[in-house]
Amino acid sequence: xxxxLRFLFPMVLAAAAFAVPAANAGLIGNLLGGSCPSSGTTVxxxxxxxxYYFLAPNGGFESGTTGWSLSGATVVSGNEPFYSSGTHSxxxxxxxxxxxxxxxxxxxxxxxxxxxKDSSGTDSGxxxxxxxxxxxxxVLGVSDFATFAPGGPxxxxxxxxxxxxxxxxxxxxxxxxxxxIQITPLGVGSRWQIDDLYIDPWVNRIx
Numbered sequence: 001x002x003x004x005l006r007f008l009f010p011m012v013l014a015a016a017a018f019a020v021p022a023a024n025a026g027l028i029g030n031l032l033g034g035s036c037p038s039s040g041t042t043v044x045x046x047x048x049x050x051x052y053y054f055l056a057p058n059g060g061f062e063s064g065t066t067g068w069s070l071s072g073a074t075v076v077s078g079n080e081p082f083y084s085s086g087t088h089s090x091x092x093x094x095x096x097x098x099x100x101x102x103x104x105x106x107x108x109x110x111x112x113x114x115x116x117k118d119s120s121g122t123d124s125g126x127x128x129x130x131x132x133x134x135x136x137x138x139v140l141g142v143s144d145f146a147t148f149a150p151g152g153p154x155x156x157x158x159x160x161x162x163x164x165x166x167x168x169x170x171x172x173x174x175x176x177x178x179x180x181i182q183i184t185p186l187g188v189g190s191r192w193q194i195d196d197l198y199i200d201p202w203v204n205r206i207x
Contacts (some may be wrong), residue, residue, distance in 0.1 A: 036104040036201045043198060044113060046082070047156055051200050053113065056181070057101040059197035061088040072096030080115035080154045080195040089195035092185045094123060098194075099131070100181040104201045105172055111200035112145060112181055113157050117193050121151025124187030126194075132176040141173045147186065154195075 040052035058067045061075045073096040079086045090098055103110070110130060118126065128145040148157065172179070185192045 040200070040202070043083075043196075044156055049113075051111070052202060053111075053198035053200045054104075056103050056197040056199050059100070059114075059199075060086040060195060061090050062086045064088075067101030069099040070096070071098075073098045076193070078193070080117075082115065082154070082156075083196065086195070089193045092126070092183065092190060092192040092194065094185055094188045094190040096190075097182065097184040099183075100197060102178045102180055103199050105176070105179055110172065110179060112197070113200070114197045115154055115156050115195045116148070117154040118150045118152055118191055120189045120191035122187075122189035123150045123185055123192075125150050125185075126190075126192050127184045127186055129182040129184075131180050131182050132173040133178045133180070134175050135177060140176050142182075143173070145181075150187075150190075150192075154193075 037054045040054040042050050043053050044051070060079075061068075064075050068090075070090075073090055073092050075088050076091045077087060078089050080089065092098060112128065112130070116126065125147045127147045130143045130145060132140045132143070134140045146157075181197065183194060
């Protein structure tokens with residue numbers, strides 16, 4: 001079941017919703033994450049998340065559509081305002097979808113976080129899924145990450161777990177060798193933008 005949640009901003013809950021597609025990422029030894037970077041950065045520390053993340057391949061859209069599979073979505077000018085390392089983001093109107101390049105998998109779980117905004121507020125939110133692939137690139141299954149409520153300025157997405165904390169574990173499907181993140185706006189009137197898709201393959205390792 002998709003989890004409905006909101007974006008956090010200091011002292012404020014701002015609504016937002018987003019979904020992203022994913023691609024082929026080779027792993028070694030039963031999801032041991034052999035292709036994962038050895039370290040990351042605490043990019044979400046200003047929001048009290050001190051886990052280590054790395055930017056997904058072309059996760060900031062500074063290389064245009066490279067690696068992404070888009071349907072109705074477009075790369076546009078305008079960056080999320082918190083980090084000035086880029087000048088582009090992804091626009092997701094109603095009826096569109098976007099699937100990321102292959103992302104690195106951890107040994108047990110995958111954590112996803114990004115920046116997003118929805119200046120409309122009349123749509124039905126943004127759905128984020130992980131698509132799991134096996135050998136020969138066949139789809140083994142799809143895991144719902146969350147459906148985020150519409151409306152709100154640029155903010156980082158939050159992580160939650162089934163007990164209501166700040167983590168969302170996505171358990172890889174047995175036999176999966178790679179995964180892609182799938183993002184889809186729901187309903188009509190969507191004016192979603194996303195930027196800087198980050199991955200934490202170390203099961204939220206801190207320190």
